[in-house]
Amino acid sequence: MTIDTTKSKEIKDPLEEDTYKTLVNNASEAIFIAQNGMLKLINPATCKITGRTYSELYSTPFLEFVHPEDREAIASNYEKRISGQKAPERYQFRILKSNGDIIWVELSSVAHTWQGHPATVNFLTDITERKAIENALIESEKKYKKIFENIQDIFYQTDLSGTIIEISPSIHRYAGFKREELIGKPVTYVYSNPEKRDALVKAIMEKGEVIDYEVVLKDKFGNEFYTSTNSHLLYDNHGNIIGIEGSLRDISERKKTEIALKESIKQKEILMVELQHRVKNNLGIISSLLSLELSKLKDDYSKEIFLNARNRIFSMSTIYEHLYSSGNLNNVNLSIYLKDLAKMILQTYSLSKGKISLQTALDELYLDLRKTVPLGLILNELITNSIKYAFPHNGDGEIKISLSRHSDKATLHVSDNGKGLPENFDIKKSNGMGLNLVMLLVEQIEGNIDLFNSNGANIVINFRI
Template sequence: MNKKNLLIVEDEGVTALEIQNKVEEWGYSVVGVLSSGEEAITVALDKRPDLILMDVVLKEKVNGIEAANIIKNSYDVPIIYLTAYDDEKTIEEAKITFPQAYLLKPFNDQELKLTIEIALYKHQMEARLKRSEETYRTLAENAEDIIFIISLEDRVDYVNKFAANILGFEPEDIVGKLRQNLFPMDISEKQRKSIDKAIETQSPVRSEIKMALPKGEMWLDTKIIPLKDKNDKIFAVMGISRDVTTQKNTEAALRSSLNEKVVLLKEIHHRVKNNMQIISSLINLQSDYATDESTIKMFEDSKHRIRTMALIHEKLYMSEDISLINFSKYIKSLTTKLLEFYSLKSRLITLKVISDDITMDIDSAIPCGLLINELLSNSIKYAFPDGREGNIVIKMHINDGYYVLSVEDDGVGFPEEIDFMNPNTLGLQIVQTLAQQLDGNIELETNGFTRFKISFKVENS
């Protein structure tokens, strides 16, 4: 640890020598022992001691207080006054130089030692605090953010240069003014609410405000922070505002662009649905010229498949989210339409739909919807011949990251002569193809019932 250098200014020779011996004994270095204020000024400015022990009344013209004042105007040094004078006038004069201590003669060694130690430590802490304050002030003054401090009386205690320039002023024009007089009433009221909330909750409060400023309109993202004293009592609030105008304009442009794309995609879904209706109508017209039963049946099946796909686009057109469809609602709409078409056959059939709340993208929804169309149509047409009563249950669940679709009926059963894995009927061939398109697995269970079960992976979108 470096020795601290002390300067002793004392016009009583014996006292000065005693002080010198003591401080050197305590580990300090003495750079001079002087008896006049003039000498003290010269040596202090030359040697720059770490602390000065200064007698108030000195020989010659310049007394200790005057010498201390001149020295402290040149550099910051802790001063301890050593004096026999404790009158109010002398003490008041000494206060002007902000001494670290005022030690009355006679004093003992312990008093002097502790006073020197405390003075050096206090000065070191003050210097550190001052450097810290200067650092933060430099940061604040050079920041391209609006930084300000508002007192509890709603006056501006501090504002950095950037903030003042934004408002069209210099800092000295704003400090001390009432905050509410610097802004329009609506802006001032919004600021007041944030300040009051920060004080009430004793926590930072964040807000965004659009302001009309001399340099144009600006969006400010402001954080209000309560400032507390050592007793944890709020004495002011500090605000930091950042210009987010570019960000806000970009967000607005993106929202506008997104809205345009949503409208466009909805229009596409609408037109696709309408085009599918036209195709369905053309098939309907063409089927009027068909005479044999199998051809008419083929036309009807094609129309159901087209309507199944058209219903997907209809749901997407009406949906808030044009990328996802509420598939549980879609199943109910699809099965209702199919039952309406097969009204004569389905009159004695009870249909039950059990589904989780599932949303699905269009790439999965169309093939899955076509699967339901094919399997439900097959059950209605073939499982209940000759007006037989029965039940059809459609289930759609999510299990361990997989969609699980099952279509089950308690009709006459699946024909034994048909090879399910290599079918020769178009409907079952379509079912196999759609399952492969979904990269899924299809199973057929027959045990007093017929159940088709298809499982395929849930895609994270």
């Protein structure tokens, strides 16, 4: 398609040179001459952009193609330029295509004389897509500005020197400061203890960010309030660190709850210590009363019953002694407890039995009372049985205790070098109260028990930690 000059065949075509015609005809922007409100000369791109034919463009006043809301401004600019007045060299407006679509265009226009009369030479570019992007950016800016202005948390930015370069209006809700009062101020201005800022900056520099980092600020009136910040380094387009930005959330209520909870726990710990102390003392009193009655008994059977009862009570009393002395209200060092308990049991029988030595190999393991109490009672029964039955005629012997840990499981192994278990012994069929108690306690700690002879009796108990 070439430039249509049929309207002025008698006039010499100013674009008759082939080079100029090629440039104009192949230009991607619309190029046309306007005179007396009509188009006089147009290139193919004018038809393409406007969606109209040559005939439509030549026969219709060009303002008809302009959106009604923009016509007044376009007419004014055109008249000013024709009359030699100052008019914008470049401006944007909307035009109507033949199919009813509306597109945005940008026009560059210069005054010109055409066939001896004032005219304008115009260059028109379709900027609909660009305009859509610009509008989207404007809407996005409005959206984020609204979010920024209404955000509940406090958003902030500082430069490397710690000067506040941006802070959200929400600071007023928590600290009483207006945004404008703080921009340009050092961020330590709102710190309760300015020296704490150095620790925050150090943490951010080392890790690149901090999450849920506690910061104590002060409001406009000097009152402290607790915040939690998520902050990270701020970079420029070249990857250089230029500051820090992040958000602050008021956690004053959460902090009050934490402080109250800690105080409550502290009070409960005091009560628990007192309770454990009283339990220990009461168990000690019961043990002493049993010992007193034991000294009055004459027959061995009754003495054995009282002695077993006293030792069982003592095994529990020892646990509370360990808790009370260690200051740990929840967990007992099982290795120390079992060793002390074993020594105590051997001392109980030292006057009536032969010389029995104790060997221990105990891994360090901390357990709560739900596991420690049953294990203490189990050890008491097993050692007592070895002392009473493993060494005939009150002979000398050795008892070994080992405790080993394997991931989430542990093994307690008690053995002696005595005469061993009876042939075909089945603990489940035992009539003895002590071994029946052992079986019940093993079930209580969700464990299993294995008995066998190997240079004496061996009892192995596996249980979950």
